Amino acid sequence: METHFINLAIFLRATLPFLYTLTILLFSTTATATISEISRGFKATPNSSTETFQPLLYDSSGNFSLGFLRVNKTQLALAVLHVPSSEPFWLANPAQLARWSDRTHLTFNGSLVLSDPNTKFYWSTHTDADHVVLLNNSNLVTKSANQTELPAWQSFDSPTDTLVENQNFTSTMVLISTNRLYSMKLGADFIGLYANFNKGSNQIYLRHKAMEAKTEIVENQAPIYAQINPDRYLGMYQTGNPLPADVQKFNSFQTPVTGFLRVRLEPDGNLIGYFWDGSTWVLDYQAISQTCELPSACGSYGLCNARNGCSCLDNRTEFASGECFTAQSGDFCSDGVPRNNFWVLRRNGVEPPYKELMRYDTTSSLGQCEKLCERNCSCWGAVFNNASGFCYMMDYPIQTLVSVGDETKMGYFKVREGAGRKKMNVGVGAGIGVMCGVVLILVGIVGAWRFRVWKRKRGGEVKSRFMDLNGGVSPGPYKDLGSASFRSIEMGTT
CATH class of the missing domain: 2.90.10.10 (Bulb-type lectin domain)
Known part of the structure; x- marks a missing residue:
């Protein structure tokens, strides 16, 4: 009998882990169902x-x-x-x-x-x-x-900010970036990207018109829609026609690459395409390929240079943390009455990254262009092209301008009073204070070292003179020259 109990215990010990695992699997299957x-x-x-x-x-x-x-x-x-x-x-x-x-x-x-x-x-x-x-x-x-x-x-x-393959995007829909600054919409024959830099303002910064290479869009008939085609392109179609009116090819177009496709309107305003390779999202498409062509690559009152990157329009503020001045909004009116609560920043050799899509007036001079903006309480700035006379108006807080090196393109920008560089971070300030302390200590150490070098050099000169006075024979080691007799000689020969 005792042997049977021992065998039963061994059996249970061997099978309990299996039974436990089976129970977990059964419950997991039920939970999944x-x-x-x-x-x-x-x-x-x-x-x-x-x-x-x-x-x-x-x-x-x-x-x-x-x-x-x-x-x-x-x-x-x-x-x-x-x-x-x-x-x-x-x-x-x-x-x-x-x-x-x-x-x-x-x-x-x-x-x-x-x-x-x-x-x-x-x-x-x-x-x-x-x-x-x-x-x-x-x-x-x-x-x-x-x-x-x-x-x-x-x-x-x-949809919110993402489209996936075979998902139709129609003129009644809108993609919005997670920071709520950028949106994507369809026009009659184009895909448009828009920036909402100020409440009520909707500035278009990219307009991709259908190329109509394979089929034409018939006006005033069926609406158009966009779709990510599994053949790896973003297509524009007209309802009822299977042929694309426009094809924006992905990098993997007509390649044997497979993987789930999606495009997303990113927080920087770019429309980016990806495919899933099983472990990561691989970049496959960019609507805007150059950084300086993004709607606000360097933040508010920033300046983008294709070679040197970001700096600040005022040429004095150091570019840091993606912003030269604190973010601003609204306008320069109070109950419809203009207010002069701003100072003016001017900079030559600049232009907006999407000037072809901006509204403009034609003026005879920079002064006239500036006055148009100065008197308009919803205008935050203007860029004047001296060659064409075009005066581009900005009815939203100033974003990134592009450095073009053409001094005939002149900018006039309003900065609200009190808006300056962001306050220094407490940690940064403490770090700078510590750095200053370290510098002072180093200066003290270097000063003390140089004094010792000078003293030794001076002592060497005295030693040489002492040897000359005594026929070139030294009275002893240099370390013994710290006596009263040496000090009297040093005083007498200086």
Whole structure:
């Protein structure tokens, strides 16, 4: 009997790890099954222990997940994430983030709703659907049980800053960068990138017109749309025509490279294309290839030089941390009355990076151009071209200008009173103070050393004279010349 118990114990010890692993797998499979689809009655709240992302729903491949994305520790965005790279592809509420709190709820009872019952409603699909699924192309959709084709709602119809392959981008949609400064829209026959440097101002800085090489866009008929083609290009199409009216080729165009494609409107205003090679996102396309052509490569009141990089327009402020003056907004009016609460900065040899897309007036002189801006309380600056007489007006706080080396291109820029260099960081100030102290100590050490060298040299000269006076014979070692007799000789011969 004792032998049987011993054998049973050995058996259990050998099989328990297997049973434990099998149990975990079974529970994991069940858990995965429960988050492959959201049904009516679903409710979720953010977990306080989550630091970055709390998954709620997966696609069938496991490459994408819908969940709570933690932003700045205290805020929450409902996001679709690319799991292998942790890159968010879509946000439900980018302009109005919710609180990361157990009072914030995501519910589904026909509509997917993000809300806080005690404070406010954040976002909803406004549908009457039966379930929510995440497709393996990152598209989040709500569907009814009897619906087989078009979803009641899909995230592809309201993109944020990213487009993926085969996703249509229409004239009713807009891409917006995460910093809310830049946007992408479609015109009648072009793709446009816009900067919102001031409330109410929307300056276009890139306008790519369809080349219409394979087919023409017929005016006043079907609208156009853009799409990332799996053949590795950004195409522009007219509804009903499968041929592209424009092809912007990626670097991997017509190559055997494979990988999921996407484009993103970056925080610097560039439109960048990537493909996933299995471990990282590889740069595959850039709408703007030169740094100085970006809308604000060197920040406010910055100057971009293709060879020397960034500096400041005032030629005195040291360029640091991407900004020469503190960011400004608004205009120079008070209840419609102009105010002179600004000083003027002038700089020659500059022009805006997108001057071909700016509005301008024709004036006979720089003085006339300056007066047009001076009297206009919404004008922040103007650049005058002496050769053409064009006066380019800027109705937004001054951004980066491009150094062109042509002194006939002259800039006039308003700087609001009190706007100067950013205050020095406390750590930087302390560092400079320590550095000054070190420099003073080094100066003291060098001074003491030079004094000793001078003293030795002086002593050598006295020694030589002493030897001459005594027929060239030294009375002893040099170290013995510190006596009273040596000091009397030094005083007598100096």
